[in-house]
Amino acid sequence: SFIKEAGIEVNRPEATTATKQDQANILIAIAADGQIWIDRRRVDVRNIRANIERLHAENPQGSVVIQADKQSTNEKLVAVMDAARQAGVFNVSIAASEP
Numbered sequence: 001s002f003i004k005e006a007g008i009e010v011n012r013p014e015a016t017t018a019t020k021q022d023q024a025n026i027l028i029a030i031a032a033d034g035q036i037w038i039d040r041r042r043v044d045v046r047n048i049r050a051n052i053e054r055l056h057a058e059n060p061q062g063s064v065v066i067q068a069d070k071q072s073t074n075e076k077l078v079a080v081m082d083a084a085r086q087a088g089v090f091n092v093s094i095a096a097s098e099p
Contacts, residue, residue: 011069025062026055026089028080032071036080045076048083056089063091 011032028048029037036043038051056062064084068077077094084092 011071025059026052026064026084028052028064028066028084030066030068030072030076030080032069034072034076036076045079048080049087052084052087052089056087062089063093064089065093065095067095 026038031037036045036048038048039055043051052064066077066080068080081092084090
């Protein structure tokens, strides 16, 4: 299904184990073309960590949900996950659609 919460439409992959996630505080989208969006703004891969740190400081209990288009690369997904961990956020989920 398509989702536009992080500022762009993302066609998420399906997963039979997908579960409903409570409203996340930091939504990050990875588009099919590899562009990364946080809070409705396109973000350069080098600035992901700083953006996550800023948003996490506003709500330290918040989690990160990555909405990666099924056409995006694992390289981008891993880069975003690494940036979240480097920013001190270890509650990171990957959004998927139920089949």
